[in-house]
Amino acid sequence: MAGADTSRCTGHCNRFCIIYAATLEIARLFVRLCRLTSVRSRAIEDRPGTWGWAVLGMAPNELRKVLDQFQQSMVRDSVDNPLAYLLISVEQGIPPIKRAKVGVTGDRWSTVIGPPTVLELVMHKCPALRNLPKNELNFRSAQHVLTVSQTDLEYIVGTSAMLESPVLPDFKMWGMDEPEDTYANWGELLRAMAFQVLRSHWISRRLLASSFPAGPTPS
Secondary structure, eight states: OOOOOOOOOOOHHHHHHHHHHHHHHHHHHHHHHHHHHHHHHHHOSSSOOOEEEEEEOOHHHHHHHHHHHOOOOOOOOGGHHHHHHHHTTTBSSSGGOOOOOOEEETTEEEEEEEHHHHHHHHHHHOOOTSSSSSEOOOSSSTTTTOOOOOOHHHHHHHOOOOGGGGGTTTTTOOOOOOTTTOOHHHHHHHHHHHHHHOOSSOOOOOHHHHTTTSSOOOO
């Protein structure tokens, strides 16, 4: 899709035209981002189920160690799920590309993201996690732990001529980790936005709180 044409924007309409064009580019960015994460995730595992859980009560670094040790030590004889049996490697347990990983983190909570089959094993069979407060999230892909290359990032950002245009001087993007950061052009801003979504350290408090309606709420 071609970028929006702002060449005829003059006077008072100029700011509106630029923001309108930027909105279209952001929408296109998220279409491409969702397409990439969906295709890559389906290549890892193509079956129904959630790709994310929220876990409370364990520090992120400790959680990472627990996940690595448990998945490394998995053996086929310990599972009764045929899909889980097939994905476990004799040499390395669950293969690294299929392992559940810590995604976004906060104060006393973390998300764990990975293929549905692996998450079922981790959440129900890992002794260190079995009794912690946790719940499923409405995640349908490896959206915060996907490994991307610079080429992938350029595909997500696109090739619109607007990418070289300067950002409005007082323009701020809500939800960015560093909302006061400045960018030379829209391309820099969209790259930062895409990278944050793929490797985000932010998650909606409402989404997390709704996962624990009768349990602890993160502060």
